[in-house]
Amino acid sequence: MAEVRAQVQRDSGRAAVETAQIELRGVSKRFGSLEVLKQLSLRLERGKTTVVIGESGTGKSVLLKHIVVLLRPDEGEVYYRGERIDHLSEMELVRYRQRFGFLFQMGALFDSLTVAENVAFPLHEHTNKSSREIDAIVTEKLSMVGLDGLQSKRPAQISGGQRKRVALARAIALDPEVVLYDEPTTGLDPVRADVINELIRRLQRRIGVTGVVVTHDMTSAYKVGDRIVMLDKGRIIADGPPDDFRTTDDPRVRRFVDGRASPEDLSALDE
């Protein structure tokens, strides 16, 4: 009997380890004298969408970049499914990065390539598909973000919101296990933003994509998030399901969620 219980405990222990798709342990990062992340620990469960909110400049984008090791922590470790990845070489990281899709805050489309070539880029790099198959995937992904037909345009010829959506199409081109969205709805009109929210939800529900969404948009946060994490000055100050955030009493969180400035924030405006 005791043996069985021990076995069960071990199993559930292992299950707990395995479901963490990504784990940051005690990650600190500084740029010169600016301390951006401070001993930050975060476990992201497989198949769940975690929303990261926080003031501008608190290190949300820096946090996302640590997950794919575009930035390396000064202290602490990054794990992907229990394997430590923050000390791997760029060459060794290729294997992991193929499973990620990264939507950059500014899109980061290659401006020497057309929209179609941008979306096709990871497919050419990492698969042996024929160009006809790749074209079909490009069309599929572009229609998912509502931009089929723009294939031959250059990034400079399309609007900011369109660029963002092309970048999203590129991020999901390889059907990644994890998608990191850096402000996916910023710069989109409310209707488009809702379509993107729905897309994020469907990727998670239907394909089981693990998502990390950085956003300032609370509508989007409530809609797509299974869990919300609030970052402030490089530390996590609130962490829980969306409902907790709707009802929270913490004044800092309250202000952010309701979009109300504190008297100190406004003091600079009063002369």
Place this chain on the structure above:
Amino acid sequence: MAASTRDVLIRTGATTLAAAADFGNFWRFAGRTFRWLSVTLGSSRMWRLVIPECMEIGVRSLPVILITGSFVGMVLAVQAIEQFRAVGLEEQMGAVVNLSVVRELGPVLAGVMIAGRIGGALTAELGTMNVTEQIDALRSMGTDPIRYLVVPRFLACFLLTPILTLYCDLMGSLGGWFVSVGLSDVDSGPYWEFTRDAVDAFDLVSGLFKSFFFGGAIALISCFKGFHCRPGAEGVGQACTEAFVASFVSILVLDFFLAVFLQAVSNYVYGFRPLL
């Protein structure tokens, strides 16, 4: 007084350390470029990336190279002709003009022009990609930016600089001939005969040999500066200036060491060769 001396020492130390770190980073960058070069040299996918770069580098710099070359040759002839005529040696003009152009002026000035024309463009292009996170985007997609961006540009520059140098040499030679024969009535026959006797295949080859190094240095320095530029339009502009200055200086330094080396080779193969 003591404090300000200490300040100066501290700042000097910090600058020196930063420069040393930069130098180290440059060689790490060059090392990674060569490693990727050796891995991808046989891959047709990489060569497909080289061809558009060759178009950019070759076609875009040709006009400026042709102009540089012809004026260098003409100026050289204008400066030398009077002195040569004074001692009655004007028929040997060809030897001096062509030797100078082929050995020194062609490769160095073509290198400098390419550093300005192509080096600046490479730094600006890669610097913009860096600032707009396109290089991070490549890495996030599991593509090494050195393999995808630097290796093709390095190869194109390395292979095309000697070809552009040849054009520069040709125009320099024609420019010198135009001033000597066309404007100063030197006889064309003896002009070319003296040229043939003085200019050896070795001189031409040694000039081209140098230009491979110049092309490689320009590409590596410009790409390195682009990859490490500071954010913003200002950062990109500054990186371009730094890249040009560094390329220019390294062309001159490389030229010195290669000249010493090639002179030694020449002495070993031919012994002493009188110019006139």
